[in-house]
Amino acid sequence: MDDATLVGIDLGKHSFHVHGQNGQGKAVFRKKVSRKQLIEFFATFHACTVAMEACAGSHHMARKLAALGHTVKLISPQFVRPFVKSNKNDFVDAEAICEAASRPTMRFVTPKTESQQTLSVLHRVRESIVRDRTRTVNQMHGFLLEFGVSLPVGKSVVKRLPAVLAGHELPPRLIAILERLHEHFKYLDEQIGELDQELARQLADDDVGQRLMSIPGVGPITASALAAEMGDGKQYGCSRDFAASVGLVPRQYSTGGKINLLGISRRGDKNVRRLLVLCARAYMRCLEKRTGRLAEWVRAMLTRRHSNVVACALANKLARTAWAIVARHTTFDAKVASPAA
Template sequence: MNTVSLLGIDQGKNRHHLIGHDRSGHRTLQKQFNRSRLLEFAAKLPACTIAMESCGGSHCLARKLASFGHTVRLIAPQHVKPYVSGNKNDFIDAEAICEAASRPRTRYVTIKTVEQQVLSTEHRLREALVHQRTQAINRIHGFLLEFGISLAPTKAAIAHAHEYLDDPATDLPVRFKIVIEYLLKDIQRLSAEIKTLEMHLREELAASDVGTRLLSIPGIGPITASALVADVGDASSFHCGRDFAASLGLVPRQYSTGGRNNLLGISKRGDKHIRTLLLQGARAMMIRIGKRKDPLGAWVRDLLTRKHPNKVACALANKIARIIWAVLARGGSYSTLEPV
């Protein structure tokens, strides 16, 4: 154990497979533990670098391993897969993790704090509730259309569904009305739960200095700022704003060869939830972009004269992402920020 310099752990729900390398990169350890035995083993192991894939339970385990004095690094699974050679099993996966962690260009995932994980959980719950409400709204639209009632394709149109249920001219069956009433009550319940969650998120954001500074950025609202605090935290793991924008999938995919540059659409890598929020914020800014007198507004208006609005929205979301990195990395707010 004294020769272990790098330890790769392939995590499972109940079993964890370990591969240890010395400073020369040779295998010196191969073991298998359950979770409790793994922590006992790690507590007795001399301080070394431990690498794991970023997956379910990895952040909690990383914090516990770091408390024993180890340097813990989390790697995105897509960066480990290229190092899996031959057949696949748990020990080969652990070997691939060691191989990826030994490469100097490997990028790592920042370990989340307990507060960040709780905040991220609330965001995932809110996202799920919004999807459930949308499903219920779509069901009502579809069910009413089967009986010849066509509502406008908006959430606000659902508020007028009671008018059709109470109108004798529609001649709707009683059992059908009961089903629609059930769905309408379900929508009201989901809306109340979403509003309660959003209120909690705003309260937690108000107590965060980082969240307050993020709110100063154009196109960033309370939900987006709270999601950034939960999933990004500080920006120390990114070298520049472009790296942060690339991690969210807001830069073009590239397929270049033979000295010929070929740029495609945005890569859509990284966190889909944050990327969606940034794009929504960019589109909201574009609606009233004519009222902005700052250089950002002039830049967007100039792009709109030459590019499709969808491309401009992606470009503006990219710009906002770079501003976010600058606020997180340099401190201060958007009003005091130097040009990015």
């Protein structure tokens, strides 16, 4: 074990499978340990490189092992899969992680800090509650439609549901059910408002978030999501790398010297990608009031491409701009924003 330089860990909830190999790639040891035994093992093990898949619990484990003096590398699971030999089991997975980590051209995921993970959790909780609210609104619309009451689209009229119910003759039991759904809707709406206030308070103390909000079309929710996703931005070599990591660059399928570019790849964090596209659409809705080189670029694009294509292209540009602001410690300036495609 003393000559092990690279250790791969196949993570689990309760049991962990460890594979160690030396500098020549020869297997040195294999172990199956519990979570407590894993920490105890690495606490007494000499400093080495530890590789894991970037999955649930990997960022917490990476911080633990880094505190013990080890170099931790996280790999996206899609890059580990090609190195799995023959039949799949946990030890084979750990060996495949070692093999993938030893590749000189492998791309790694930067472990997140506790604050980044906490902010990411807050966003996921808010997104879940928003889905629940939408589901509740659709239920009320559907139930009323079954009894011949058609409401306008949206949730604004649902807030005035008691007045709507008073104007129609409906079964008392149905009214009781709708009132219960209305109370649930109001509870979810209050929860979303409280989460928005929490995000705003966190953003007020975050210099990176404040600088990201200088980008036109970017609000508090998108700024905090970008701050949680990028950190200091040093894990990306350039702005295009960040745009590619959230799936806002064309997917390529080229062969025989013929270049074939498809639609956006849709890789990475779908929530960040969705927020950037929504920011782009918000920017385009008020385009007549916009000035500067970015606005001129969007107007020129709209003359020759569909608005959906322009929205994705603008989202790509916003992602690149966000990386430049974070990595270079600057703010958005409409006069110097590059209009290059």
